[in-house]
Structures are given as structure tokens and as C-alpha cells.
Amino acid sequence: MLLQKHKAHLTYCSNIHPGETWKDTLANLETYTTEVRDKMGAERFGIGLRISGEASKGLLEGNALKEFKTWLDAKDFYVFTINGFPYGNFHSQRVKDQVHSPDWLSEERLAYSKRLFTILNTLLPEGMDGGVSTSPVSYRHWFENQTELTEAKKKGADQIADLALHLYRMKQESGKSLHLDMEPEPDGILETGEEFIQYYNEFILPAAIERISREAGLSASAAEAVVREHIQICFDVCHFAVGFENIGEALQNLKEQKIKVGRIQISAALGTGPLNTSSEFKLIGQELETFDEPVYLHQAVCKDEKGGLTRFKDLGPALAVFEKNKPAEMRTHFHVPIFLENYKTLVSTQKAIVETLKHWKNEPFTPHLEVETYTWGVLPEEMQTDIVSSVCRELQWVIDTLDRL
DSSP: OTBGGGTBEEEEBGGGSOOOSHHHHHHHIIIIIHHHHHHHTOSSEEEEEEOOHHHHHHHTSTTHHHHHHHHHHHHTEEEEEEEOSOOSOOSSSOOGGGGGOSOTTSHHHHHHHHHHHHHHHHHSOTTOOEEEEEOSSSBGGGSOSHHHHHHHHHHHHHHHHHHHHHHHHHHHHHOOOEEEEEOOOTTBSSOSHHHHHHHIIIIIHHHHHHHHHHHHOOOHHHHHHHHHHHEEEEEEHHHHHHTTOOHHHHHHHHHHTTOOEEEEEEOEEEEOOSOOTTSOHHHHHHHHHTTOOSSSOOOEEEEOTTSOEEEESSHHHHHHTHHHHOOSEEEEEEEEOTTOSEETTEEEOHHHHHHHHHHHHHSOOOSEEEEOOOOGGGSOGGGOOOHHHHHHHHHHHHHHHHHHO
């Protein structure tokens, strides 16, 4: 347990390892995650498990889940968190907006999430809570107007209400507290902290309270408590930083609205840092171009000198007008190693991580911390190093940073 003195769990997300079948997933854990644990010198190591749609079905066939639990116990591993955002292939082929598919409007997203919670309910050690991260309902650009977006929000809330009831019933049987950690993301239907809070209050709470009250026979206040326990937020630092959100204010707003943080995903975005009219926009644009790759979406946000924000669906469209528009600063949704503060003339949003960890150390609002740099395979070649050493360096950076704060 890497953060034992903080009574918290620190891990990395295994979505960094390619593999969509359960066989491939287990092979990655046996190879890479075991090496990470050994190099970190952890007696027990918590796994941030990523399970694809295909792998989730494979793990629930026959004795696979029982055998995996036996393997975990024998190797001094435990699972406390699952990444349930990307359903399908997440490496080596174009992902882009399809990372949201199937979305929360579909029955398959609900069924997939229930499978993941069945797995987590079995694997989670007694006395811990466990979370499954998920998509922010859907990808907003799949909907043509506000009416369609509103209908999508309603449908998503109905599905999430179904899951909240499901998790309540699971707790009645097992005693384990499990939560869905919704992850606001650039160009998601829920993009910012403010949008998440609004959606939680105006869509999730009404739909889930009504459903739970009716089917579980609870009062409205008791049903609300159920929703707040089982539906939480995944606070991905990179996503908040890309949108230039104030970390302290975002966390305070969640606290005031009594919305729990299920996990912190510790990740850094890439940016230009503050610019001015004399900045070398051509050179900076050329350096950014090396990160404009075809697998993942790298949404970009430009801030003007008055603080106004212009959002782009991907890094390419932002670079097409970068030199002409000369923004005061630009950030892009490209996860870079959290231990890097600078790359040539570019900078990371590492300071946002430090600020988040500072708030967390003063008031530990979640016991789940997960490093999530999944872009190792698409980084510029000179930034690519041994994956195990890189992961260990990231985990150690978190530990050292908390010690310094």
C-alpha cells in the first residue's frame, strides 16, 4: 500500500497496457504490474484495473474470476478501482470520439458497468470502498442541437438511476460500498465541474431519487443519501486543467454541493504556458505538431488576453489558426508524464496536480489516487522510455510531492 501513512491507496491505471481480452489483460498484470510493484517495494499493491467490454465478459465466464482473486491474494495484490470509461480497443488504432461508445444512452453501457461492479464487488477487500470510472454521458458533438442534448441527458440520467438502484441492492447483500465515478472530459456532454454539478442536481438526483424511492421503498431523503453514496465524480486533473478551471474553486464547489469525489486521476495536460505578442508562435506551433497524432482526441482550449476561452475538437484544428490568432495561452488534452514540468518550450499542467494534492493532503476527500498517463505509445519518440520505469517514476513523484507539501 503505497500511501499507507496517508491511509490512502495510490496506483496507476492499467489502461496504459494494450490488450482487449481477459487473457491479454491478465498477462499484462503478471508482467508489467508485477514489475512495478517489485520496483516500488510495496508489500501489497493496489491495482487500478482497466477491463474492456470483451474482457469483462471473459472474466465472468467459468472460474476465471475466482482464479483471478486467488492470483491476487497469492501475489499480494488487491483491486480497489476499475476504469470503465473506454469500452473497446484503446490502443494501436484510431480511438478519437469512439472512446465514448457505447455511451450512457445505450443498454450496453449500463450492462457493461453492471458487469464491472459484479467483478469489483467480488475482488474488493473488506473494509474498502470501490469505484468504477465512466464516460460523462456521451460525446456532445454527436448531438445537433440543445434539444437533442437535453434528451440525451435525460436518457443518461435514467440509466444512471438504474445503476444507483443496482448498487444499493448490491450493498444490501454484500455490505460493500461501490460508486460510479463520472469523469467530466473536454467535449463530453459533461465537460466542466460546473456542468457536472448542474447535471447531478438537475438530472441525476431527481431521476435516481424517484426510482429508488419507488422501487426500494425509501423516503426521498434516504434515497438521496443512496444516490450521493453511489454516484460520485472522477476528478481527472488533466481535464480540469485543459479548461483552465481553478482547482481550489472546483473542489470547493463539489464540497458545497455535497458531491463526493470517488477518485483523483493524477494526470497532466500539455500547454504553451503564458504567451504574448512577441512569442515565437511558429516555433511553438511546430513543437505542438509533434503531438498531433491520429489515435486519441486531443481537444484544445485557447485563452485570450481577457480570459475568454475558445474550444477546438482536436489539436489539429487549433494549430491551423494558432499562429494567426495568437492566443494568450493554449492547453491540449494530451496526457504527458506527470514528472515533466517542461518539454522544450512547452509546459505541462503539473502545477494543477500539485495544487490538487495540496488540497487533498489538507483534507483527504477520497482514499483513491490513480496516475493515468495512457499516451506512452504515441508520445514523441524522444519521450518514450521503458514503461515500467516510467510508471515507477510517476508514482514516486506523487509520493515525493506529498512529502514536500
